[in-house]
Amino acid sequence: MTIAEQVAQIAHEARQASFVLSRLSTRVKNELLLAMAEALEQQAPHLIAENAKDLEEGKQKGLSSAMLDRLMLDAKRISAMADALREVAALPDPVGEVTKMWKRPNNLMVGKMRIPLGVIGIIFEARPNVTADAAALCLKAGNAVILRGGKEAINSNRAIAAILREAMVSKGVPAGALALIPFTDRQGVLEMLKQEECIDLIIPRGGEGLIRFVTENSRIPVIKHYKGVCHIFVDESADFDMAERIIINAKTQRPGVCNALETLLIHESVAAAFIPRIASILGGMQVELRGDERFRALAPQAKPASEEDWYAEYLELILACRVVDDLDQAIDHINRYGSLHTESIITSDYGRAQRFIREVNSSCVVVNASTRFADGNQLGLGAEIGISTTKLHSFGPMGLEDLTTTKFIVYGDGQVRE
Amino acid sequence: MTIAEQVAQIAHEARQASFVLSRLSTRVKNELLLAMAEALEQQAPHLIAENAKDLEEGKQKGLSSAMLDRLMLDAKRISAMADALREVAALPDPVGEVTKMWKRPNNLMVGKMRIPLGVIGIIFEARPNVTADAAALCLKAGNAVILRGGKEAINSNRAIAAILREAMVSKGVPAGALALIPFTDRQGVLEMLKQEECIDLIIPRGGEGLIRFVTENSRIPVIKHYKGVCHIFVDESADFDMAERIIINAKTQRPGVCNALETLLIHESVAAAFIPRIASILGGMQVELRGDERFRALAPQAKPASEEDWYAEYLELILACRVVDDLDQAIDHINRYGSLHTESIITSDYGRAQRFIREVNSSCVVVNASTRFADGNQLGLGAEIGISTTKLHSFGPMGLEDLTTTKFIVYGDGQVRE
Missing domain, CATH: 3.40.309.10 (Aldehyde Dehydrogenase; Chain A, domain 2)
Incomplete structure (x- = not known):
């Protein structure tokens, strides 16, 4: 398969999985997150070994010591990653909240109910802990997630995604609900940005260059975080x-x-x-x-x-x-x-x-x-998936609610339109 | 000036005007809308004369009688247009609503307040009444609006926009708050879609071809309405x-x-x-x-x-x-x-x-x-600017609230971060 075909298949599987995820109860989603946290800690030695490959390559490429430090995973950092998943499990579930409801003159009851966005694509740079964090927030809000991390952390990201996915599948959720794009060059990103039939939102996390590249090439809505003056x-x-x-x-x-x-x-x-x-x-x-x-x-x-x-x-x-x-x-x-x-x-x-x-x-x-x-x-959102400095959908720090949308729900008793 | 320069200037003036609009009180915005309604009715003969040019050209081009009927303005339709403006004036103002507010452990009071989006671009096809309708809804929600209508209705749209703008300026609002792109070919649209620094949202209203063209060429977020199955x-x-x-x-x-x-x-x-x-x-x-x-x-x-x-x-x-x-x-x-x-x-x-x-x-x-x-x-939204079938920002029928976003407001008494 070409890169284009592989990315399209990942996106299609995520869309299919999103139908399952959107129906999961809060209890099941929380169990999922706790199982993921557990699995990360249990497989810490494997994760550290994979991370060592990235660190070795990084040293050979001459990454700065600050960059290498951001890349590095040890038992303590892996525990912190697991704890972050547990914190997400403890947050209230935004899905299913009826944000308002009113009665029409013809007795229709009309309300707005929070639902998952569907499939969220996260494009990020070096830090591997973003993999677990972002995945947890997307899943808690009932979304499938497609991650595309930078090449510096590819071995670590692959290992983390595999551990999380395995924990997920053991709870009966389709593997497509959490995917990592295995291509770390720009083509991987470009192919991802074309999947507008399957991906509902792209969140780029990184420098302004990455964000501009994503915005200019995406057919999918992008939440942008430019600078803070x-x-x-x-x-x-x-x-x-x-x-x-x-x-x-x-x-x-x-x-x-x-x-x-x-x-x-x-x-x-x-x-x-x-x-x-x-x-x-x-x-x-x-x-x-x-x-x-x-x-x-x-x-x-x-x-x-x-x-x-x-x-x-x-x-x-x-x-x-x-x-x-x-x-x-x-x-x-x-x-x-x-x-x-x-x-x-x-x-x-x-x-x-x-x-x-x-x-x-x-x-x-x-x-x-x-x-x-x-x-x-x-500000009390409980977690942050990013900060939006543009006004569509979300403006400012984004929490779990920002990974949802609302649908209209209408309860009738036989009404037809005149 | 080139077309590109003229469109950029319109967008820039709209952005400047949006700062004024966002601060207008509900009372002033309502007076504005009522003055516009009044002006449309008073200048009906002029409007009908300009509309006659479009009808004449339409006949020569062989537009169908259904198309010509949609294009046609008479005194009754102009009154209906004016009444639609009066109905928008009667709707509650979404701007300034605090949708929720909570207290943090450090006593910061944090809330979310509705604010205008800023500048909204509406790209539409033949019906001239969209000009008045869309402008009214955008202005009521505190937004500047840039309209780009189809070539079949260009004389009618120009006349309507000029009448509305004159009424607006007489109330002290800058002319830039309501603009009509004078170019009806695709270049006019393309230049508009490049103004991401000045336009916050594009709403295309028309057939699927128009919507796809806009989506594929826009650097600005687009609210899409595809089909209804x-x-x-x-x-x-x-x-x-x-x-x-x-x-x-x-x-x-x-x-x-x-x-x-x-x-x-x-x-x-x-x-x-x-x-x-x-x-x-x-x-x-x-x-x-x-x-x-x-x-x-x-x-x-x-x-x-x-x-x-x-x-x-x-x-x-x-x-x-x-x-x-x-x-x-x-x-x-x-x-x-x-x-x-x-x-x-x-x-x-x-x-x-x-x-x-x-x-x-x-x-x-x-x-x-x-x-x-x-x-x-x-559904009780009071008005409809469109229906979104994609999930970002709005999903389903869109009313005045959908032409706003929310900012965080924070009331402190000297708090600093630990």
Whole structure:
């Protein structure tokens, strides 16, 4: 069989399996996940041996030690992977929830019920734990899943998928419900992106290059996560201590992630009081500041910011800083340069807090808290399959509910249309 | 300017206008819609004159009389168009609704709030009333709208869009909020489908050819409406009078629409009692029957059904009929041949009604009522912008809510992440 035929067959088997999965009870799905967790731990020695092949090849190819560390599996990491499956088993099942129901004048009862999406394709790069995580979330929401991991982790991914699939089949679920595309070149991805009759959603997890490649070549809907250029606006009524604590947390607690702070906007009327103070603290923490003219007048140590700085997702200890006239100018700045990810206002003014919540349409809009809360677990979704920065289907951190859709259900007693 | 540049500029202006629209209060949006309705009626003579140009060109091109009738605008139709705008004004505004809210252990209050999608592109074929309808629904949900109608109605569409835009601008909304792409060839569509930075969603309304063209060429998410192969399953416990009434309604009340019945499935144990009766009634109503062997054994007047008949969306007085062993076989048939549109079971058995509701994952799943209720107005959505037969974002009839997304809102009092 050609690569195209093999991928088409995997997709077809996943579609068939999805009909079985969508009917499984919550109890059976949870048993499945617990059996998978058990199997991962039991077969840890085999998994570590397969992982060693990837590590050996990675060393020969000259992967960085950070990359090799992300690739590496040991008993502790395998236990963590298994525990993640157990946590998914403990989450509430979104399938079958009736999100609302109403009565029509002709007595039809009409409702909307959550159902699985069907078949979900996950395209990811190096980390092998994504295999287990993503599979567990898709299965819990009643979906079949087709995984396509990067070539660096192919032996580890194959072993993990085989262990999970075996545990699944032992519980009577068709093997097609969890597949790994065995081709790690771009053709494997391209063939997967053509299966619009069998795959309902593609979630790419990785760098912007991967996401753009997938988006441009897919006939299947794609949930995209581009960059996070997160803003904090310090309003004139802000509590300075709170602002300081939140800015430091948002910028420095983990600067390399998408919900870290990248641009600080400060209300003109508190600029003179707040800027010298925050600039000195951030400077002491090795944060490089790049400011507009009004900011630099109060913090001469800052470098001048260029137009590109307002668009920048630094992912390191650099912060763009601008003084704005008022809330309107802050919102205009966010609309113009933002990435629709996460923005926070620090204020003690009720009206401006409410205006910010209403008028800023990023995926997370926050009052008086760190942007770092823009995360599925932190927001209480229980798990996170990704973060969407585009607005269709899901916007912001995605949990189990985002792996479902709703159908209309209609209870009648003989109604016909006039 | 080239066509590409002009379309890019329209899209850019729409994006800018969308920031204004998303902040409008419900009251202002309703005033806008009422002003538009008023303007359409006041300028009816101008509109009729522009429409006459389309009709004249249509006649010269040899359009069918049915096509010409769909194109034609008179005072009555213009009033109906205006009334449709008034009805949209009367609908509840989905924007700002907090669909849920919960408290985190650290006292963060986290909620989800409905917001506009942003900019919506509608690509449609001949009927000029779509211009006003679609624009009204998009604007009510706080979205800018870019319309691209067919060449047959270009003069009418231009006139309608100009009237609506003028009414809008008189209320202080930027003209970019409602645009008509002035190019009616495929290049106009193609350029529109490239504006992924400025357009959030494309809704094509028209035949399958248009929808496939749009889907294959779009970098922007598309909500698709393919065919409706709707099924009715007559269970062994069905009330025959009810089954008869519903089947007749679903097949014959308006056979040319997507929620009309196309395939009838009958439980084997009632085949002998029910088939001669329903076959005779449908025959008397000029419905051509195409059955499998078991069906034809009881209704010899039926033609033999081929494999293609099970996939067919006839949109006319033809009905495919099959006898099935039980509910499982009925569900398998629907999964295999169905189009995920609408399916109904006729039953008096509680357990099978519930199983059908749970296990059939089409966009509308109905017990004891006609498939013809699969319609936004009939289900109580207040209006319908389209019907989605794919599962992302929306599934089934789409109302105002489907033109929105949700953002996370987070109320804190100084929380930072540990």
